[in-house]
Amino acid sequence: MQTDLVDRIYECSVVPEAWPAVLDDVAALAKATGGLLFSAHKALNWTASESVSDVFASYVNDGWFGKCSRRVCLMSQDAPSFFVEHDFWSEDEIDADPVYRDFFRPRGLGWSAGTGLQVPTGDNIVFSVERAFADGPVDSASVARLNAIRPHLARSALVSARLQLKRAQGATEALTALQLPALLLKPSGEIAEATLLAQELGDHIVWAAHGHVRLADRQADRMLADALGAIGRDAADDVRSFPLRDADGIPAYVAHVIPVRRSAHDVFGDSFALLLLVPVASDRAPSATLMKSLFDLTPSEARVAQGIAGGATPEAIAADGEVAISTVRTQLRRVLEKTGCARQADLAALLARIGATAPR
Numbered sequence: 001m002q003t004d005l006v007d008r009i010y011e012c013s014v015v016p017e018a019w020p021a022v023l024d025d026v027a028a029l030a031k032a033t034g035g036l037l038f039s040a041h042k043a044l045n046w047t048a049s050e051s052v053s054d055v056f057a058s059y060v061n062d063g064w065f066g067k068c069s070r071r072v073c074l075m076s077q078d079a080p081s082f083f084v085e086h087d088f089w090s091e092d093e094i095d096a097d098p099v100y101r102d103f104f105r106p107r108g109l110g111w112s113a114g115t116g117l118q119v120p121t122g123d124n125i126v127f128s129v130e131r132a133f134a135d136g137p138v139d140s141a142s143v144a145r146l147n148a149i150r151p152h153l154a155r156s157a158l159v160s161a162r163l164q165l166k167r168a169q170g171a172t173e174a175l176t177a178l179q180l181p182a183l184l185l186k187p188s189g190e191i192a193e194a195t196l197l198a199q200e201l202g203d204h205i206v207w208a209a210h211g212h213v214r215l216a217d218r219q220a221d222r223m224l225a226d227a228l229g230a231i232g233r234d235a236a237d238d239v240r241s242f243p244l245r246d247a248d249g250i251p252a253y254v255a256h257v258i259p260v261r262r263s264a265h266d267v268f269g270d271s272f273a274l275l276l277l278v279p280v281a282s283d284r285a286p287s288a289t290l291m292k293s294l295f296d297l298t299p300s301e302a303r304v305a306q307g308i309a310g311g312a313t314p315e316a317i318a319a320d321g322e323v324a325i326s327t328v329r330t331q332l333r334r335v336l337e338k339t340g341c342a343r344q345a346d347l348a349a350l351l352a353r354i355g356a357t358a359p360r
Contacts, residue, residue, distance in 0.1 A: 002149075009152045011262040013159035013274075014174055016047060016167055018263070023049045023129075026149065030113055030142035032129035038071070039161035040124045047165055052130050055107050068099045071126050074116035078291060078306065080154075081299040082113045082127075082146040084138045105133050113138040113146055117154055118292060120279055121180065123161040127153055147299065154295040155240065155258050159276065171268050181205075181253070181277040184260075184268055187232060189213060189225070192271045201277070204244055204252065213275075219340035220244045220255060224275070227257040231273055239338045241295045243350070244277060250353050253277040254293040290351070296338050304331045308344060309351035 005025055012018045023035030027049060034049030036056055044065075048056045059065055073088045085094050094100055104110045110133030117125040129146065131138055159178070168174035171193050175182050181198040183191055183205075190211045198205060206214040215221035223242045230238030240258070243251040258274040268274065280290055291302055300321075307317040318328040332344065341347040 006149065006152050007259075007261040009149065009156050010259045011264045013156040013258060014163065014168060014264050014267045015262075016160055016163070016165040019047045019160070019165075020049050020053070023047070024051070026127075026146070026153070027129040029145040029149070030129045030131065030138050031135065032113070032131040032138070032142075033109065035127065035129045037157060037160070037165075038124075038126040039157065039165065041122050041161065043164070045161070045165040052109070055109065055130075059103065064099055064103050069097075070099075070112070070114060070128075071116065074114050074126060075118055075124060077116065078302065079299045080115075080147075080150065080292065080295065080297055080302050082115045082143050082150065084113050084143065085111065086137060104130075108132055108134070111135065111137045113143055115146075115150060115153075117157070117295075119158060119161075120293065121162070123158065125154075125157045125161050127157065151241070151295040155256050158256065158278070159258060159274070168267055171271070174267055178276065183213060183275045184271040185213070185228065185273050185275055186270070187228065187272040189228060192269065198277070203246065204277075215244060215255070216247075217245045217340075223340055224255065224257065228273060231257070231259045239296050241293070242338065242340055243280070243290065243294070249349075251280045251290055251350065253279055254290065256295070294338065297335065298331075300327075301331050301335050301338070304328055305335045305339075305347065305351065308332070308335075308348050311348075314344075 008018065008022050012022055019037060023037065027033065027035040034052035036046060036048035036052060038046045046060065074083060077083060100110055109130050111131040112128050114126060114128035162178045163174065168177060171184060175193060175195045181195060181201050183194040183198050186192055191213050204216050206216055208214050215224055220242055223239060227238060227240045241254060241256045244253040244255045246252045256276045256278065258276060260268045260271050260273060278293060280293065291305055297305065303321065304317055314328045314332055315325055318325040336347055339347060339350060341350060
């Protein structure tokens with residue numbers, strides 16, 4: 001079930017008409033009525049489960065979207081997690097909120113779990129699952145199930161958002177619409193197609209013999225090979241998003257390895273994976289956003305990484321989070337693996353270079 005759902009999530013990246021059914025299954029993880037995906041850059045695009053599509057058409061068309069503070073709260077969070085109403089508001093505040101009182105509850109809804117992604121490209125992405133008011137708030141076990149698939153949702157939605165939730169007619173059209181350095185790869189790492197922006201990244205991409213590609217950052221190149229191998233094995237705990245550093249060791253891009261699944265082959269042919277490079281820094285969002293861009297970090301791993309960035313010791317992080325030091329050390333080891341760092345000092349230096357400080 002989980003592997004099939006993950007495959008279908010990646011299919012949605014370039015086959016947006018598959019999102020409503022997938023959002024149904026994502027909502028089922030939280031015993032919710034339906035799910036939805038909003039993306040906004042220069043325009044608002046959205047899709048939803050059929051069960052809540054009419055509700056959210058009214059939500060957008062009748063002006064409730066602009067009045068709702070939920071997405072603002074979600075976007076303000078550094079942790080890569082789904083959040084529920086009680087993470088932000090008291091019971092009395094929820095009862096008094098006109099969007100909940102006058103829009104959601106009269107339509108039988110009123111509880112949700114949502115997550116936001118603010119990508120340096122300018123794309124703002126929100127996922128949520130909507131639960132019937134009579135069924136009560138979304139519980140922590142449901143949030144944990146949603147967080148388990150969040151990295152896959154994030155990567156797929158990044159591509160969908162760049163395509164404005166429209167299906168491309170072919171690989172060339174899709175890659176052009178992404179407006180980012182991107183390469184379609186075969187299982188061996190051989191290039192099937194690449195954007196002009198990727199071809200211009202001579203400082204980061206090495207065009208090897210026989211149509212193969214390597215990354216100049218050796219750590220990132222190893223992680224790319226591991227990610228491609230893990231896709232072939234359907235490994236559950238593989239890392240598919242990692243920093244790509246320049247010659248000075250400063251993160252310049254976050255590389256996302258996105259499997260080509262199911263009917264996505266209708267767009268990308270026999271390609272195996274899409275390698276998408278998202279710049280860490282932008283005029284809109286200075287480079288303090290690496291932790292948000294590394295989709296594979298869990299909420300607890302992100303908290304540890306931010307603690308290290310702020311100069312805290314593992315012991316202090318454990319005490320602050322009221323968890324065992326052994327747990328923090330395990331999480332720190334995973335953060336080192338996911339960021340391609342060999343030592344804690346390397347991680348601190350990496351995060352210091354981009355200004356990723358601990359939460360206030």
